[in-house]
Amino acid sequence: MILLSALFITAVSSHDKSSAQKLADPNYGPIPGQSSLYSSYRGKAPPFPGNITDPIAPTAKGSPGTDDLVWQNLLSAEWVIFSFYQQAVEMFNETAFVEAGYPNTTYDRIQEIRDNEAGHLRIFQNEITPTSVKPGACKYAFPFDNPTSFLALATLIEISSMTFLTGLVQMAKLPASQGAMTAIAATETRHETWALLDIWKTNPFGGPSDTVFPYANQILDVTNAFIVPKSCPSENPVYPSPRQNLPPFAPASSTKSISPGSNIVLNFTDPTNQPSFHKGVQYYATFFHGPSNISVPVDTTHWPREDIKVEIPSQFEARGIILAVIADIVGAPTLASVKAGPVILLEQPAELGLLVT
Template identity: 30%
Template sequence: MSRFQTILRLVLTASLAITSLAAPHVSRRADGVTDTQLLQFALTLEHLESTFYNQALDKFNDKAFADAGYESWVRGRFEQMRSHEQTHVDFLTKALGDAAPRACTYDFPYNDPKSFVALSMALETVGGSAYMGAAQFLQNKDTLTQAASILAVESRHAAWAASAVLKGSPWDGSFETPLTVDGVYSLASQFIVSCPSTNPTLIAKPLPKLTIEPTSPAAGQHIKFNFNHDEVKHDGDKLYAAWFDGITVHHTDLGDDDRASIPQELQGTVYGAIVKTKESNPTKQDLLTGLVMFEIGFSSYAPNP
């Protein structure tokens, strides 16, 4: 297991222990959503990222990064990323006006620059997937272009942190992975403690918590899914593990012991969830649980799957 995988495993495992006391108001969506609702959700994520960088970079100075083994330019790039995220917050806040949600209170599971870097990569990756998954619902083409511009920056952030800093791969395969609003919220809400009562209701459906054992598995490995069966409502007896891989969804049968095998062809950032049907479109998949996220490292000489 690489140093990157070890750190990311520790960070993501720690995040699952965070309890949300008063997460954003969420509701089950109707068939249609407005651009305003989508931008409110985007701003909620940008507030989270901006606060994440503000808190961490205020806590860890140049010496802390140097003591962790990073060259002097690394923290400077994170300062630039902090500025980008604040600009995104300001831009969306201005666009929404009185309808803009305010920042929440957060709890991020890092305790040193190394765990901060790993969590940064994870948050930026999820942020890019959030914009990608929501793009199809935006009606205003100018808004779509602006969202795509932010999406591109989030992806650049993730690629830089993954490769230049963590010495891993800057990409996973030929396609990035779009995620549903519900799936993104299941990951982001792990870090939210409470939000202002005046914030608008978000267009997200809370999903049952999902964890896996082991927390940092390998491709082809048989793993255990942990979730509350009483919270997972579905018709019929058959459940599947869905694996989100770019614009493709792989499925494996979930056994009676809640175990399933990870497809051999997966690499890089992997998202998994429990589902009831083998829907092939990643943004139309009806999730029965929240997402799990982990990394499967691969060599620079490995072919694309």
């Protein structure tokens, strides 16, 4: 019931550890799939359980559940995504989107997606067993200040969510976990389809398969860029865990296109985390698209004096997203073979690609 849900929104302090512990009971508060809160709530206040940001301490002793680590990573990522939409709901209103040229239903849809993401928070909390901590929210800063920059980043986040979920499904061991993650990925697909159709007026079909990337934690690590340093609760586990902390890179400003067949210049964006390329080792830019990948040799001999340039494989269809990493083995077949990245290259809609990398 919406009335009951509203009580949970307004009556619970967001920094009340005793309130957070009530969340250890999966039957506490509105239940996803049984409450319209996660679809029909409209309001600027964060909906349950997004209004309770503290971690939930373990309530039982024993070894972690089989897939607890995967769900902890996913819950920490969901706090990022939920907060992204919540900040937009608080910052904008219907008029802001209409004046920017978007349909008058846009703000309503964003609120509904925010509600869905709140439901994901609760689902992921409930999937973590009582022997493990359920991570709380950090503080987040997102690079948007107007409706267009928000919607562009939302498009990238939604399609990236589908991709890291394909990786997390491979990391999970229990069929029930794999099924739940697949169901969440289907919801993210609906969000993305709405944006492509209503916002960008483009074909929502991404080809016969979305991009499969085996190392989900590497994509999750990219979201650390949105987390305010040292703002996470001390009880939270390392995010993502295990974390490689790979050097990030993006197309340099001199790159004119990120479409298949285009040449891109690699810009390693973190001055405190630069790659180390060893003499005599051949490195590759490995591009993932659909269910396959293609590796292209790169010349690192004179880096950083000379830029690293590479051509995006022309064989790829310009749909969905392409993910790229730097690896020391063709195909990046192991976690350890990846030395930098990933970078997410948005192909659809093409005009947004360079704006959000």
